[in-house]
Amino acid sequence: MNKSDSERIAFLLKKIGYKKAPSIQEANLVVINMCAVRQSAVDRVYGKIKEINKLKKKKKIKTLLTGCIPKKDLERFKNYFDYILHIKSLPCWKEFLKHKSFLYYPNSRSQTFNRKFDIVYLKQRALYSNNFSTLIPISTGCDNFCSFCIVPFTRGPLSNRDHKEIIKEAENAIKKGSKEIWLLGQNVNAYISPTDPSVNFAELLKKIESIDGDFWIRFTSCNPKDFSEELIDTMANSKKITKYLNLPVQSGDNYILKKMNRPYTISQYKKLVKKIRKKIPDIALSTDIIVGFCQETKKRFQNTVKLFKEVKFDMAYIAQYSPRPGTKAAQIFKDDVPKEEKERREKILTETLKKIALKKNKQYVGKTLRVLIHKAKDGYLIGKTNTYKTVKLKGDKKLVGNFVGVKITKATSWGLAGELSEEKYDKKLIVIVGPTASGKTKLAVDLAKKFEGEIVSADSRQIYKEMNIGTNKPTKKEMGGITHHLIDVVDPDQEFNVALYKEMAIKIIQEIQARNKLPFLVGGTGLYIWAVVDNIEFPRVPPDKKLRKQLEKKTKKELFEIYKNLDPQGAKFIEKENKRRLIRAIEVCKKTKKPFWQQRARRKESLFDTLEIGIKLDKKTLKERIEKRVKKMVKKGLEKEAKRLFKKYKNKPSLETIGYQEWKDYFEGKIDKAEVIRRIIQNTNKYAKRQMTWFKKDKRIHWITTKKDAEKLIKNFLK
Numbered sequence: 097m098n099k100s101d102s103e104r105i106a107f108l109l110k111k112i113g114y115k116k117a118p119s120i121q122e123a124n125l126v127v128i129n130m131c132a133v134r135q136s137a138v139d140r141v142y143g144k145i146k147e148i149n150k151l152k153k154k155k156k157i158k159t160l161l162t163g164c165i166p167k168k169d170l171e172r173f174k175n176y177f178d179y180i181l182h183i184k185s186l187p188c189w190k191e192f193l194k195h196k197s198f199l200y201y202p203n204s205r206s207q208t209f210n211r212k213f214d215i216v217y218l219k220q221r222a223l224y225s226n227n228f229s230t231l232i233p234i235s236t237g238c239d240n241f242c243s244f245c246i247v248p249f250t251r252g253p254l255s256n257r258d259h260k261e262i263i264k265e266a267e268n269a270i271k272k273g274s275k276e277i278w279l280l281g282q283n284v285n286a287y288i289s290p291t292d293p294s295v296n297f298a299e300l301l302k303k304i305e306s307i308d309g310d311f312w313i314r315f316t317s318c319n320p321k322d323f324s325e326e327l328i329d330t331m332a333n334s335k336k337i338t339k340y341l342n343l344p345v346q347s348g349d350n351y352i353l354k355k356m357n358r359p360y361t362i363s364q365y366k367k368l369v370k371k372i373r374k375k376i377p378d379i380a381l382s383t384d385i386i387v388g389f390c391q392e393t394k395k396r397f398q399n400t401v402k403l404f405k406e407v408k409f410d411m412a413y414i415a416q417y418s419p420r421p422g423t424k425a426a427q428i429f430k431d432d433v434p435k436e437e438k439e440r441r442e443k444i445l446t447e448t449l450k451k452i453a454l455k456k457n458k459q460y461v462g463k464t465l466r467v468l469i470h471k472a473k474d475g476y477l478i479g480k481t482n483t484y485k486t487v488k489l490k491g492d493k494k495l496v497g498n499f500v501g502v503k504i505t506k507a508t509s510w511g512l513a514g515e516l517s518e519e520k521y522d523k524k525l526i527v528i529v530g531p532t533a534s535g536k537t538k539l540a541v542d543l544a545k546k547f548e549g550e551i552v553s554a555d556s557r558q559i560y561k562e563m564n565i566g567t568n569k570p571t572k573k574e575m576g577g578i579t580h581h582l583i584d585v586v587d588p589d590q591e592f593n594v595a596l597y598k599e600m601a602i603k604i605i606q607e608i609q610a611r612n613k614l615p616f617l618v619g620g621t622g623l624y625i626w627a628v629v630d631n632i633e634f635p636r637v638p639p640d641k642k643l644r645k646q647l648e649k650k651t652k653k654e655l656f657e658i659y660k661n662l663d664p665q666g667a668k669f670i671e672k673e674n675k676r677r678l679i680r681a682i683e684v685c686k687k688t689k690k691p692f693w694q695q696r697a698r699r700k701e702s703l704f705d706t707l708e709i710g711i712k713l714d715k716k717t718l719k720e721r722i723e724k725r726v727k728k729m730v731k732k733g734l735e736k737e738a739k740r741l742f743k744k745y746k747n748k749p750s751l752e753t754i755g756y757q758e759w760k761d762y763f764e765g766k767i768d769k770a771e772v773i774r775r776i777i778q779n780t781n782k783y784a785k786r787q788m789t790w791f792k793k794d795k796r797i798h799w800i801t802t803k804k805d806a807e808k809l810i811k812n813f814l815k
């Protein structure tokens with residue numbers, strides 16, 4: 097929660113003109129966002145401020161304290177800090193900071209204060225510390241008054257955030273690529289939307305689950321007393337809520353629980369765990385424990401050890417009790433367990449947990465798990481599984497922030513080790529084909545959004561830079577935030593061929609798969625698709641510049657006749673209108689003295705597990721779409737683009753492309769603009785027909801007419 101508050105403070109400070117300093121020494125404002133749950137955290141603040149105040153003698157530094165500040169400490173801190181500001185008053189900080197110093201820390205439970213500020217500070221946007229794991233507070237404060245806890249005093253009463261605001265924040269984060277949404281609050285399962293009481297925590301989870309995208313939902317903290325059947329069912333039926341639950345028990349002894357003001361018994365807690373495990377068998381459970389609470393005798397402590405052995409937690413956060421001034425426990429009970437005994441109890445519980453956790457973690461060895469990579473450190477990647485297990489593996493730091501498949505090779509009590517998975521399911525590839533103007537880009541972008549994909553273009557013309565309008569390259573808006581590859585790769589006067597394309601495309605597809613995203617190979621160039629899908633090996637014949645120069649002088653018809661003589665079988669399939677391809681085919685035949693068709697058809701073992709989807713359109717609709725598209729391209733400035741390209745690249749083969757070649761006669765004054773448009777439409781129609789002839793030969797293609805058909809196919813394929 098404090099981390100999330102810090103992200104909001106960071107945004108506000110940035111907004112009012114502050115920049116992040118590289119170090120405290122270089123800062124002119126130091127903000128400490130304090131936590132008071134344990135005395136050690138409070139002591140750290142005292143240590144830090146003394147250090148900073150020494151620096152103040154050499155440099156002008158202002159200091160600001162916020163967060164959870166117990167009343168007793170507030171009095172002392174007044175002498176150390178320039179500003180002490182309540183986090184809930186964040187909307188006023190801009191004004192407060194105009195003063196040389198300022199103190200605004202009213203009683204967090206004061207009604208006047210809460211009427212004024214309530215939870216408005218959460219409307220403040222956050223400067224997230226990363227873009228893949230997003231902390232979203234859903235409430236603040238607590239009314240449970242566990243006798244050891246300072247939170248109800250420092251954070252004030254429970255205040256819930258409007259569910260619409262929470263959903264909007266989650267939607268924005270997911271749109272920007274977040275893979276993990278953390279819903280935060282002191283008691284999240286007590287959530288009820290202030291604007292619609294029918295939206296409780298389970299409902300809120302369902303609403304967030306329904307946001308499109310591939311992401312995990314996590315939450316903390318829960319109180320066992322508010323854990324409803326509805327919430328268990330919601331978790332059990334969810335695909336996005338992770339199989340991890342932190343369910344703080346605090347003690348395994350009923351007497352201590354009562355003293356702690358925790359309103360459940362151990363038998364109720366165990367029943368709840370049983371219910372959860374029955375509906376979500378693979379859930380990983382963690383808990384919070386305080387050892388050495390007032391009147392925790394050795395016998396009572398043994399009940400906690402017993403609970404550990406019975407419930408078999410995956411993880412536990414064990415803390416030694418330290419009285420928090422202002423709490424009921426600090427006022428009424430005696431802190432009667434000596435420090436050494438608290439340490440001993442912590443050790444015993446840790447040892448018990450260690451054995452159980454090791455046994456649990458060993459079950460993962462040999463399995464391939466989905467892991468969200470959180471950071472790269474000392475040559476390793478560190479990530480978390482769905483069950484919140486820490487995983488260490490070797491890998492490229494570019495994978496930070498991505499889901500990857502990891503084969504688990506080793507388990508310890510506190511985590512797992514593994515390697516990037518190479519299993520077959522990671523080799524999936526979706527291919528979307530169709531004739532020109534059939535709507536491939538739009539469909540692919542929609543599907544990539546839904547299935548967390550990236551698009552690899554298989555368009556032999558969009559590969560060229562500067563050829564934008566004539567090749568109908570997707571605009572940034574049309575790309576819809578989805579990463580597109582293999583567009584704008586080479587200059588129009590550069591050599592490029594299918595063998596090069598295949599090499600590049602395969603590398604990119606494998607990188608996308610390593611990031612655990614779904615690659616979509618999308619385009620209308622059948623040869624490019626075929627090369628990748630069937631892993632075709634191409635003859636390694638280097639270009640013969642002299643021969644090419646001679647051939648370039650010939651017309652397409654003449655080239656086709658030459659090729660037909662050299663390779664009659666290949667001539668049945670080659671694109672007669674593609675001058676570059678004809679030249680290449682003749683070149684290969686002449687250099688190798690073998691038919692080109694025979695040579696290029698060398699198929700190696702397929703590298704991918706592929707689903708091929710084709711867009712089916714009736715002829716009339718396709719014709720209409722082509723005409724509309726050509727007219728739109730002309731309107732967008734195709735003439736100007738063609739003129740510039742012809743001037744710069746003269747007769748380069750790349751300009752032997754529909755949409756450009758037709759302008760040549762026009763620029764030479766032989767035809768008018770209407771004729772250019774007519775020719776482009778005619779040639780595009782012919783090209784679309786050739787494309788369909790090519791694709792119809794491939795019996796693996798599933799022809800679809802709606803997006804829903806495609807979604808269904810992909811869902812089944814990914815199962």
Ligand code: SF4
Nearest residue numbers: 238240241242245247
């Ligand atoms: S429920 Fe949690 S935050 Fe609230 S008082 Fe108890 S321990 Fe503190």
